[in-house]
Amino acid sequence: MIGLSKEVFSYIDSHAAQFVEDLKRLCRQPSVSTRNEGMRECASLVRDMMIESGVQCKEMPVPGGYPVFFGEVETHKSDKTLGFYNHYDVQPPEPLELWGSPPFSAEERDGKIYARGVSDNKGNLVARLKALEAIRASVGDLPVNLKFLVEGEEEIGSPHLFDFVKKNKAMLAADAYIWESGSKDPADRPEIRLGVKGILYVELKAKGAKSDLHSGKWAKLVVNPAWRLVWALNTLKNEKEEVLIDGFYDDVKKPTREEMTILRQTPFEGKKIKQELGIREFLGGKKGLEALKTNIFEPSCNICGFNSGYGGPGSKTVLPNKASVKMDIRLVADQDPDDIFTKLKKHLVKKGFGDIELEQVGFGYPPARTSPREQIVQIAVKTAREVYGKEPVLSWSTGSSPIYTVTRNLKVPVVGAGIDYIYCANHAPNENLRVKEDFIQGIKHIAAIIMMFGREQK
Amino acid sequence: MIGLSKEVFSYIDSHAAQFVEDLKRLCRQPSVSTRNEGMRECASLVRDMMIESGVQCKEMPVPGGYPVFFGEVETHKSDKTLGFYNHYDVQPPEPLELWGSPPFSAEERDGKIYARGVSDNKGNLVARLKALEAIRASVGDLPVNLKFLVEGEEEIGSPHLFDFVKKNKAMLAADAYIWESGSKDPADRPEIRLGVKGILYVELKAKGAKSDLHSGKWAKLVVNPAWRLVWALNTLKNEKEEVLIDGFYDDVKKPTREEMTILRQTPFEGKKIKQELGIREFLGGKKGLEALKTNIFEPSCNICGFNSGYGGPGSKTVLPNKASVKMDIRLVADQDPDDIFTKLKKHLVKKGFGDIELEQVGFGYPPARTSPREQIVQIAVKTAREVYGKEPVLSWSTGSSPIYTVTRNLKVPVVGAGIDYIYCANHAPNENLRVKEDFIQGIKHIAAIIMMFGREQK
DSSP, rough: HHHHHHHHHHHHTTHHHHHHHHHHHHHHHHOOOGGGGGHHHHEEEHHHHHHHHOEEEEEEOOTTTEEEEEOOOOOOOOOOOOEEEEEEEBOOOOOGGOSSTTTSSSSEEETTEETTTIIIIHHHHHHHHHHHHHHHHOOSSSEEEEEEEEOOOGGHHHHHHHHHHTHHHHHHOOOOOOOOEEEEEETOOOEEOOEOEEEEEEEEEESSSSSOOEEHHHHTTOOOOOHHHHHHHTTBBOTTTTBBBBTTTTOOOOOHHHHHHHHHHHSSOOHHHHHHHHHHSSSGOOOOOHHHHHHHHSSSSEEOOOOOOEOOOOOOOEEEEEEEEEEEEEEEETTTTTHHHHHHHHHHHHHTTTSSEEESSSSOBBBBEOTTHHHHHHHHHHHHHHHSSSOOEEOOOOOOOTTTHHHHHHOHHHHHHOOOOOTTTSSSSOEEEEEEIIIHHHHHHHHHHHHHHSOOOO | HHHHHHHHHHHHHHHHHHHHHHHHHHHHHBBGGGGGGGHHHHHHHHHHHHHHOOOOEEEEEOOOOOOOEEEEEESOOOOOOOEEEEEEOOOEEEEEEEESSSSSOEEETTTTTEOTTTTIIIIIHHHHHHHHHHHHHOOOOOOSSEEEEEEEEEGTTTTTTHHHHHHHHHOOOOOOESSSSSSEEEOEEEEOOOEEOOEEEEEEEOOOOSSSEHHHTTTTSOOOOHHHHHHHHHTTOOTTBBBBHHHHTOOOOOOOHHHHHHHHOOOOOHHHHHHHTSSSGGGGOOHHHHHHHHHHSSSSEEEEEEEEEOOSSSSEEOOOOOEEEEEEEEEETTOOOHHHHHHHHHHHHTTOOOTTTEEEESSOOOOEOOOOTHHHHHHHHHHHHHSSSSSOOOEEESSOOOOHHHHHOOOOOOOOOOOTTTOOTTTTTEEEIIIIIIIIIIHHHHHHHHHHHHOOOO
């Protein structure tokens, strides 16, 4: 396989300096979607860079949002198509005082580039464009058709992406998609990602009297909204961590034999993790494989915040008049956030808590899971093994991302592969990327995937 | 009875202006115990005023606290003794901007004196001294021995009073005590108080990992302290408002037939109250007598605050690492805060919540209840009826005060009678007292009680 890509890899090595400059160029353009900072300028730059890399690029306006760029590179050598998903927006860089260099200066120090977005997700976008450039410049025509889907709203929840993909199914059709990124584990083994959890974020609100009251005078007669939420929550999950909403587990897909085989090979240092987190044991006393399986393949129901009444020092004898609970419910394939929201709503009414206001906060993300049997997975693993010289780790993220927008609409396998590493600090100060180990090797990995995906039969 | 006090009342009327001046003099001396503001100066003034009124006064230092003044007036006419409890400290006057005149200026407007402490509790103290002066000046010798117990720490929880009374039982012995105050109901009927609830204030704290964590990564494996508290609280009280702690109700004294008779005569405008509080119904749909009985004769278990994790706008996907609940448990006779604390502690351990830290906040107050059959109650009612010309209302406070320090140590009946009215705004801005209706009439009422208590046989 490496033989096949030898010339491509040489080209990448000899053009590394130029590729790094292009990455810095994109990182120096702020693009903070949540406050519309530099978004127009960054969109123009993304379009320019796609075109410079030889991509047929179409800017597609999104009413009420930032434009999506659709890119295509066609070949007559293959009827297969590989798609890439990336985003050009970034998280806000604050707190600025914790950065070693300005977040949009893309300073290089000790073999690393420091910049907001360098790993999430500009480095990945540039790596893919450079892989394409390298293949064309060194071996000529592409072995497979490529499609690029580049949005500008990932960091604000991709509010328009699902509808966009739905409307443009034919245009976006492909045999597989590589999602925005992959990472490396603590031992620097490349991670290939097979899925993400879904998420439903809700707020429960209970109300009491017109205003806070003197507890001595009224606690026996007036409803206490904090108690209402305590009793309601208690009906949602028991101490064994079992969610008690009717039908909550109906659509949960148990891990397959293949998935369990992968899980058994997944490094998991329970003792070290517990030590670092400062806990004695995992929930339910789970250990090793059992803990890992629970974490990846089971849905969660978490209280993010419970706020009501007095929380200051000492005592205040008050009967609060409102209480709020924020929860995130992480879903696994094939649970659906809308369905779970409906079930939760019904549950509350059935249990006598119709007085509690239930509201969805933000967008729900359905989960996504790709079978390890898929060709694109096999190829991502094989090529990673050869490029990085280490045994890759197949993994599933317990976080959420909008992969469902593609899996649900296009019915294609999606795999996460990319350039990040464990200390890349995305969403945090001093986001960074190692130039050689991550960026240049990452370009080679993507190039190798393209080469191999083109060669293999459907 | 009025006949007996006619000369006394005339004296009070003709010396009203001087009595008001003395009240203003005491109100103009700040005495904010919580921040030791003016306490020494106020103590000296209290001693001076007690002596001026003819009381044998003894300043008794309290190690680590403010002095107690013990006062005595002896007579050979009777072997009965009536005690008075008052305090000379006041609540902080803040927020100052809400006052119509400076809180320590004791300004008189529209027949009212505005001052921090004018009702709670300086007006009551002065009224008692003036009643004593009036009796002596008009009819000569007292018909009964009097004792005064005046502390300076009521507004900070009377931390030293129980031990003080315990150590000085013989000195403080009496046949009955009149507590710091009484009030008037919305129809301006004088209220005579037969007791208070007790209070136990606790904080429950649960802990999780070393720090807040990403909920997506860890919610399935790491303990969530907010969930721990939800489950623990759920074992403490059910939706029917029944407290589930073993033995919680063991010492609850049901209201007697006499108490129920009084309750039936107690005005209670449920509809109006619900409207004012903005609620549809009282807990459990209770109404009228049932609601009133519950409120007065049943203990409560209230969440004052539940605080954990994120409470800001929108969503934050966090697994909080700590959670805290503050609760006040209001006790009725003969429950004891120390006993209930022990039972609560045992309950948590028994239910599997030994990981939750339980801490008492501030001082627990036991409840106190005086039988309406007591002679001092009958006298307070009869005299109030004649002085105010309205049918008095017997009542029990659902708040807490340190009456237990006297009832437990001296085993005497205690009744609340005094000068406050419903809009006296104690603990609030613009605390005030009506000169004629409250202060002058209040002096007469206390004088009448003294006269009658002396006349009646033990």
